[in-house]
Amino acid sequence: MRGAQGGPAPGISPSRRLLARLRDVMAGSGTIQSRLDKIVKLIAAEMVAEVCSCYVMRPGDVLELFATIGLNPEAVHRTRLRVGEGLVGEIALTARPLAIANAPSHPNFAYRPETGEDPYQSLVGVPILRGGKVRGVLVIQNAKRRNYSEEEVETLQTIAMVVAELVAGRDTGEQGQIATGSTGGILPTRLGGLTINPGLAQGLAVLHQSQLTIRQMVADDPNEELARFNAAVDTMHASLDQLLETTAASGVEEGRDILETYLMFARDRGWLGRIHEAINAGLTAEAAVQRVQNDMRARMAHLTDPYIRERLYDFDDLTNRLLLHLSGKVSAADSGTLPDDVVLVARSIGPAELLDYDRRRLRALILEDGSATSHVAIVARALDIPVVGRVSEAMSLIEPLDPVIVDGDHGQVFVRPAEDIQELFQQNVELRARRRQEYAELARLPPESRDGVRISLNINAGLLVDIPHLESTGADGVGLFRTEIPFMVRTNFPDVASQTEFYAKVLDHAGERPVHFRTLDVGGDKKLPYLDAQDQENPALGWRAIRIGLDRPAMLRAQLRALIRAAAGRELRVMFPMVASVAEFDAARRLLDMELERARRDGFPLPRDLRVGVMLEVPALLWQLPQLLPRIDFLSVGSNDLAQYLFAADRGNPKVARRYDPLSPPMLNMLRTLVRDCDAAGVPVSLCGEMASRPLEAMALVGVGFRSLSMTPGAFGAVKTMIRRLEVGPLARYVDTLCGSAEASVRERLKFYAMDHGVPV
Numbered sequence: 001m002r003g004a005q006g007g008p009a010p011g012i013s014p015s016r017r018l019l020a021r022l023r024d025v026m027a028g029s030g031t032i033q034s035r036l037d038k039i040v041k042l043i044a045a046e047m048v049a050e051v052c053s054c055y056v057m058r059p060g061d062v063l064e065l066f067a068t069i070g071l072n073p074e075a076v077h078r079t080r081l082r083v084g085e086g087l088v089g090e091i092a093l094t095a096r097p098l099a100i101a102n103a104p105s106h107p108n109f110a111y112r113p114e115t116g117e118d119p120y121q122s123l124v125g126v127p128i129l130r131g132g133k134v135r136g137v138l139v140i141q142n143a144k145r146r147n148y149s150e151e152e153v154e155t156l157q158t159i160a161m162v163v164a165e166l167v168a169g170r171d172t173g174e175q176g177q178i179a180t181g182s183t184g185g186i187l188p189t190r191l192g193g194l195t196i197n198p199g200l201a202q203g204l205a206v207l208h209q210s211q212l213t214i215r216q217m218v219a220d221d222p223n224e225e226l227a228r229f230n231a232a233v234d235t236m237h238a239s240l241d242q243l244l245e246t247t248a249a250s251g252v253e254e255g256r257d258i259l260e261t262y263l264m265f266a267r268d269r270g271w272l273g274r275i276h277e278a279i280n281a282g283l284t285a286e287a288a289v290q291r292v293q294n295d296m297r298a299r300m301a302h303l304t305d306p307y308i309r310e311r312l313y314d315f316d317d318l319t320n321r322l323l324l325h326l327s328g329k330v331s332a333a334d335s336g337t338l339p340d341d342v343v344l345v346a347r348s349i350g351p352a353e354l355l356d357y358d359r360r361r362l363r364a365l366i367l368e369d370g371s372a373t374s375h376v377a378i379v380a381r382a383l384d385i386p387v388v389g390r391v392s393e394a395m396s397l398i399e400p401l402d403p404v405i406v407d408g409d410h411g412q413v414f415v416r417p418a419e420d421i422q423e424l425f426q427q428n429v430e431l432r433a434r435r436r437q438e439y440a441e442l443a444r445l446p447p448e449s450r451d452g453v454r455i456s457l458n459i460n461a462g463l464l465v466d467i468p469h470l471e472s473t474g475a476d477g478v479g480l481f482r483t484e485i486p487f488m489v490r491t492n493f494p495d496v497a498s499q500t501e502f503y504a505k506v507l508d509h510a511g512e513r514p515v516h517f518r519t520l521d522v523g524g525d526k527k528l529p530y531l532d533a534q535d536q537e538n539p540a541l542g543w544r545a546i547r548i549g550l551d552r553p554a555m556l557r558a559q560l561r562a563l564i565r566a567a568a569g570r571e572l573r574v575m576f577p578m579v580a581s582v583a584e585f586d587a588a589r590r591l592l593d594m595e596l597e598r599a600r601r602d603g604f605p606l607p608r609d610l611r612v613g614v615m616l617e618v619p620a621l622l623w624q625l626p627q628l629l630p631r632i633d634f635l636s637v638g639s640n641d642l643a644q645y646l647f648a649a650d651r652g653n654p655k656v657a658r659r660y661d662p663l664s665p666p667m668l669n670m671l672r673t674l675v676r677d678c679d680a681a682g683v684p685v686s687l688c689g690e691m692a693s694r695p696l697e698a699m700a701l702v703g704v705g706f707r708s709l710s711m712t713p714g715a716f717g718a719v720k721t722m723i724r725r726l727e728v729g730p731l732a733r734y735v736d737t738l739c740g741s742a743e744a745s746v747r748e749r750l751k752f753y754a755m756d757h758g759v760p761v
């Protein structure tokens with residue numbers, strides 16, 4: 001389609017001709033400024049307009065006139081409009097094109113005398129979009145009053161897509177010249193989020209199911225592009241059909257419904273039609289797919305309706321699939337081109353998907369969604385990588401291969417970090433390495449306080465990779481083994497044989513150290529794809545954990561059978577989660593007894609020693625201790641859930657996450673009474689919620705009487721160091737006084753106590 005001199009052939013559409021010329025400017029040398037200057041000139045000439053201007057988004061959501069032909073050159077870099085101010089600001093605010101024949105009479109018109117724009121009557125402007133964000137505004141103006149055609153608006157939109165590449169300017173060598181501030185871009189940026197797993201790491205961003213970087217925006221031959229696009233759509237449809245078939249064959253109704261909706265979108269004529277139009281206008285197939293997605297994201301970004309947002313995610317996923325099919329590439333996890341240090345960025349990701357990535361390269365995880373108690377967080381903890389969640393729009397603000405520092409301790413992320421941050425990071429990494437060395441030496445020393453009180457320290461686990469931590473930390477055992485994690489990384493329910501094999505391996509690896517297996521704790525946020533738990537209005541208060549186990553006894557019995565077989569003559573410790581009444585414990589215990597009886601009958605060796613306990617997570621159980629304690633061999637406090645039910649505050653909801661402090665009189669009082677009751681009944685009590693993983697909280701727990709804690713392995717060194725510097729007697733007396741306080745939190749008081757007594761927390 002190119003003419004004899006390399007220019008476009010005569011007779012082709014204006015948009016394509018203009019794009020071909022633009023491509024030459026884009027590919028040419030020069031600063032961003034000089035290229036933008038050429039581009040506005042070119043657009044004005046081709047679109048027969050007296051004025052063409054390019055506004056670029058600056059930090060603080062300000063649009064700066066960056067290049068113009070037709071307006072007063074003096075106004076360049078001087079004229080600035082807030083988002084929402086004037087017609088240009090309106091286009092940026094709504095992220096929609098605007099075409100007006102009589103601009104000065106428009107209610108939003110803002111007259112800027114320095115631009116000399118008074119003679120111009122008509123205006124058409126479009127947002128410059130990239131990654132679903134507004135990066136600037138492209139405008140043309142005419143002196144004579146005129147109505148712009150739809151085709152002209154479309155052409156300008158297509159051009160804006162190409163200009164967006166220049167404005168985002170990643171390969172221009174002028175990084176820092178154009179800042180896009182809060183709307184993302186090329187300057188160092190700090191993004192705030194929620195600590196999901198502490199730690200500090202650095203690497204290059206890999207976007208999970210990332211949109212591929214599009215190298216060529218303007219097509220050489222649109223017919224060829226159309227053919228490529230149609231072929232990619234066919235392969236995508238075929239692969240989705242196949243996925244649907246296999247899902248249907250496995251009898252997973254929910255999965256089938258989702259896929260069917262998905263397929264409906266994939267065949268959406270409007271969507272495919274818009275992509276065709278963009279290709280006809282001169283974009284490559286990839287750029288056209290991206291262009292249509294940009295429009296959709298910009299239009300829907302401000303909508304908060306969760307249903308619509310989910311649909312937007314569906315289209316995002318389809319876009320990614322299409323781009324993958326177009327490139328003939330495989331997904332990020334299997335790409336074989338992962339950098340050595342991967343900082344994975346995802347909207348949300350399942351535990352199985354996370355494990356698809358090469359663990360040796362994974363350094364950190366950034367999530368747009370996510371909560372500390374989600375299972376991917378627990379898996380990430382097992383992999384010992386920092387995780388920051390609730391980083392809004394991380395997927396659009398971080399670009400593939402951006403250098404990123406993840407500060408899990410403070411729930412923050414530095415994208416394209418400046419030198420001083422990098423230096424600070426380096427110092428911190430060295431400090432941590434020294435500390436790790438100290439902790440490793442500490443593994444041989446007993447977790448004993450200065451006044452000789454021995455505290456049993458244990459680790460929480462859920463995967464086989466956790467078990468070696470027993471050795472490296474010197475822990476007494478596994479205080480909580482979350483059995484649901486291996487269930488969650490599968491696509492179907494594991495049978496008794498595979499469960500048995502897995503639990504046996506855990507026991508083999510743990511050797512003489514005891515492992516407290518918790519039976520399946522699914523439901524709520526912990527979804528199994530193959531368990532139909534329906535959407536529940538209030539999942540945390542809904543059908544979960546032991547409630548499912550008792551309603552579906554075959555499932556719980558299969559697990560208990562596997563645990564008994566795995567123990568085969570060894571010690572077995574089992575605990576039931578979310579028990580709310582003694583009757584529930586009795587019912588669960590009966591199932592266990594039935595399985596013991598069955599094992600005996602079938603000739604399997606019985607466990608040498610069987611200990612059965614409960615997790616204390618539901619407050620109701622606190623008032624049944626006289627009946628419960630004689631029935632159990634041990635009790636483990638799940639402080640994550642217990643605190644959530646005690647304060648009636650969703651543990652995963654950041655709006656209330658910091659409102660109630662577990663270091664407060666009601667929680668400490670309650671725990672103190674519980675420990676005293678357990679001690680009096682001679683029932684060992686431990687705590688395995690996240691509280692035990694934080695040195696200050698762990699200190700308070702020892703203060704109220706706990707002599708056994710179970711924590712995430714990464715916290716072990718810090719907690720043990722704290723204990724070895726502690727005097728338990730005076731601490732307990734001090735904590736007694738705090739239990740009587742009327743304050744909402746005694747955190748600061750405990751901090752001062754630790755400081756005054758030289759206890760590192």
Ligand code: PEP
Nearest residue numbers: 638639640641688689690
């Ligand atoms: C808890 O609730 O404190 C607990 C340890 O269980 P999970 O976090 O797995 O719900």
Ligand code: MG
Nearest residue numbers: 617638640641
């Ligand atoms: Mg729990």
